[in-house]
Amino acid sequence: MRPEHWWFTAPLRVRSLFRRARVEDEMDEELQFHLEHKIEEGVSRGLSPEEARAAALRAMGGLEQRKEEIRDTRRVHWLTDFVDDVRYAARSLRRTPGLTAFIVLTIALGVGMTATPLSMLDALIFRPYPVPHPGSVVTLVSTSRDNAFDSFSYPEYRDIRDHVRSYDGVVAHSGLMPVGFSPRAVEIPRIRGALLVSGNFFRSLDVEPRIGRGFRDDEDRVPGRDAVVVLGADFWKSEFGGDSSVVGRTIRLNGRDFTVIGVAPEGFTSLYIFDRPDVFVPLAMSGAFTTNPKKSFFSDRDDRELVVRGRLRRDARLGDARSELESIAKDFAREYPSTNRGRGATVRTMLEMRTQPGDANWKFAVIFTTLAFVVLLVACTNAAGLLLSRARARTREIAVRLAIGAGRFRLIRLLLTESLVLALLGGACGVAIGYAGIALLQRLSIPAEIPIRIPFRMDERVLLASFFFSVLSAVFCGLAPALQGTRMDLVNGLKAADVEEPGSRRFRGRNALVAAQVAMSLMLLAASFVMYRGFHHSLSEGLDFARDAKDHVLLARFDPRLAQYDADKTRRFYRQLVERIREKPGVRSAALCLNPPLGLDGWDLVTFVPENFDMPRDREVLDSRMDAIDGDYFRTMGIPIVRGRDFRGSDDEGAPRVAIVNEHFARHYWPNAEAVGRRIRLGGRAGDPVEIVGVAQDIHYGDTFGGRTDFVYMPVAQHPVSRLVLMVRADGDPLQLLEPVQEVVRSLDPNMPMLRTMSYAELYRYSVVVGPGIAIKLVGTLGAVALLLAIAGLYGLVAYNVSRRTREIGIRMAIGARPRDVLRLVMGKGLTLVAIGTLFGLAMGFAVERFMNSMLFSMAGTDVTVYLVVVPAMLLVTMLATWIPARRATRIPPTLALRCE
């Protein structure tokens, strides 16, 4: 319609809506005016006033009908009718408060159960990047046979940036890195999260700094020259109290002075949903952040640590961008065969990046959401069943309305409005339940070094989704009762309050609903058991060491670079540290490692070629997780060496390189021979040879869903690193060693920060107890709620049947039926439904088990024990749900039953 049209009509609509009484009065006055003139005309023609009045009304053809016609022209009656319907619905629902509360609660549970997983799903998959026009931001990834989402090295990034044409800008950033921060030189540094970004990062992502400015391209040209930093908004507030004079000030990062040039805008965290960088630093300053002094970030083409993002040009197509990048990757492979042979590249969208096959988080969210929707379905089914019986109890009311001329469509609308009111009330309560679930997730405190952001929250997106699903469930559970309720034989409908014969078609609908509920809740129960068993299985192996270590081991992380140590000084520091701590009373042993088992910082990888091993034809090198360790590592952690020997002090820099592998590794590469004494070559066929001197027991290294993996240990002396974790095994409570350890550190260097000190129990609790516990709790809640709903549905159905057949039962008992017969009669139907539901539920359970196993747990097959637990439990509970109302039926005194109605 033309805007000019609206100019004239919009005020009229608003007036019709909000000045309804006034508009009505004016209509009356106008018609009255006409009638009066008409009457006058009649009188002047010689009629008596009464006759004239009657004639005038006749000429009008029914005043009230005309008024209705006029009201219909206002084009807002759909809305005013709706308001009337809502009022009416509220009144009629208030008359049956118990039933209303029950339906509202049912829907609240259903909607509430979906809110938590939706917030997870949103955060992990759908929430757009916190930048303007997030849709055009894509990720450029390097691909190899093993990794379809690999990063790029700095030289590769530079070449790509200079050669691509499909983008308005191509930026690169690192992962979140720990950095030692101190506002002034004299203060002991604290650990914060830093993001290394290319000079065009803020500009190309259209992120306008809140104050100050972003980086310039020339601040990212010369390695180590421009020590400038942009602060994260939250960090700026917590550390500098939101003081805008911070721009231009100097802060210290990893012992270097950096000038603050700006503050990132609020809400801009990074492109990773879990990260919240405290500071942004140009890539050219990466010298202050490298962990491995041997690597050269600016020239090594295979030091792939950068995530590369591009902002697609408006006229560029994704396909073109892909083929462009692929051809660049081909050039790389031709020009730099030693680092890029067999390597490709492609462009990934946000969705592709967030649903990488190797990531278990989003898969859990998907499974969790699916299950939650089944609960919502169960809830809706339940509500539909209740509304069906309600509609039947209102047969007479509906029949009267139809008889006096209400349109069927109008009545359906009225009934749907009722279910909408119910669903929206339920949805509102559901949001409250969802809040509780999300609060549970937010309570997770992850004992990582840099605080990890829990991105799950109840925001407007989740609220909108909850609202949407409430409306949807209103339609779902209201439509069938509304359609059925308004299709009736009027004569019968007017005669009796409840005209349906059991076994009629209508009744089958409700039976199917109950059977479906039983089936779906059985499936959900099975799913929560599968989840429980999966975690149990993955946590049952390789954790003996941790159960012992959690009560005895103290962890403290160090990074001597924060105190400006060079490699020699670092080595000396660590040696003295371990030696002195060993001498303290109460210390049984002490060790150093990169990352403790069950740690959260991710493992370093080592690439190698085993000697005398038939490499798979398509592989140049293999890789494995690794740890660099020192001191009494295996004794401190309680991991037995099963064959060969432990590292010795003589395995130092000058000595031949050695490694210890885990049992899985040994079996993997030398299934029929002894691994001890074999050699692997680092990095490739021509790399340094490393002799395997021992085999350590397999342990659980820390991924919740992971199975067994290869693992390699190397001595720190031969694999120098700067950031290490000190692990001290105590005779008793490890926290009692905190003071002595701090004393040792202070005596070595009073400026050396201890980054994160905790007992091993903290890691253990998070990885083994709390994390899986929350997952089990969430899925278990779904199962429990579904079961509860199914029980309620079943109970409701049988109880309703009993109340409808009171008279029949009375007659039966009066003519000699025993209570047992009545019980059988009433329970029979319920139990048949349970049986049918159980069969379907079993089939669905098998399917969902297979789905979960393939997605989360690398297991196959069906676990019968799950069903041995779930099915009998289900049967028992449902039996009880039919038995209680059935027993009540047997207690009906025949006289009372016969008098009923």
Added chain:
Amino acid sequence: MSKPADLVQGTLDLLLLKILALEPLHGWAISLRLRSLSSDVLQVSEGSLYPALHKLEQEGWIKAEWKQTENNRRAKFYSLTRLGRRQLETEAANWQRLSAAISYLVQLSEA
């Protein structure tokens, strides 16, 4: 909305627009005008007059104002809007096309 059976669909709208194009009138006056102008050939039931007027108002073709009549009574006067004038032109044109076509058909000799 019920239409008088003896009026071609949409004709009432056209008549009302035309009458109001001459001068603003209230409902009663419109009904009198309808009767006299069409010399009782076109029977418009008084009942369908008001729904039709309200429909035109809601379409934005005519607008209503409460004013005093000559004998000092309050009445709702309708007048044409800019949109209504345009609508009248189209409808009048349509009508002429239609009536020309029909009279041509009617006059065809049945040879």
